[in-house]
Amino acid sequence: MMEAYLKSVQHQLAYYKKIGEQAMAQLSDAELFWQYNTESNSIAIIVKHLSGNMISRWTDFFTSDGEKENRHRDIEFIPDFSSRAEVLACWDQGWNCFLGVINALKEEDLSKEVTIRQEKHTVIAAINRQLAHYPYHIGQIVFIGKMLRATDWQSLSIPKGKSADYNAKTITKNQS
Template sequence: MIGQEYLRIVVERFNSVKRLGDRTLEQLSEQELHWSPNEESNSVAIIIKHMSGNMISRWTDIFTSDGEKEYRNRDDEFIDDIASKTALTNVWEQGWQTLMATLDGLQEQDLLKSIYIRGERHIVIEAIERQMAHYAYHVGQMVYIGKQLKTSNWESLSIPKGKSEEYLQQKLDQHKNN
């Protein structure tokens, strides 16, 4: 029972992280998706390509193969070669679909099973938590880049500055009415 509740919460959290990325992607132009502050930094496009490659590798056949698939070319994920926003969005969605399909297929008894990532043993809960931190980290980078590029045109993805009290009151009013 606790395992099913954990899976429900994890799916909810991954969806929340994805929505932040989706809303960032929506706000950026094709040109902005490829911007980076310097040669050592990643653009949003590269972050998306890397995340998708990671998701597909980690979450495909988790019980029968290592999470670092032989077909994965991680270094290639850091080459900015996806020109269109549509193609980049498709890459983004493919990664998330792979992750979510695997999570949707997990049962409570799967959570303590062993899987491997780069030959290192993890239980499924540990792998989920590892990837949650990884994806949240990268989506945070995407949001930060988006805010830098859009400045005052950025549409806040959370509580806008100076609006905390108003937001809290709205939430309290919602709970009263439910």
């Protein structure tokens, strides 16, 4: 059962990473930095926050608190990228750290305890915490992208009004 859980987690995380990348690929450089207002976050800021969280939580995962002393969370919300390349490098750095740990986990690791903000979690609880957090922010990236691109947006899932077509294709594919 635990092996199936790990495979499911790995699959879901790869899916959300891909969704974020596909959303950002549809946007211009300027759109990555667009903010609705000063209280909202740009996609670049969301990426910076996700990466900061991933690096803090998953570096030395078993041996140190997931909220590292050198992490300055509030700085993650200050825009300071100047290019798409910097945003994508930050994205890759966070995901590489996170997925490196996730993909190396063994079934026996899942019942071990780790600490996040001085609170004990099983590895399963720590993973589940991130399975809620990261897709939440990737949903924000997609939502911002859809607002900006409007009718030029290429759906990353089943487009509106196309459920029947999708279902028919899925049924046909599964029957062959």
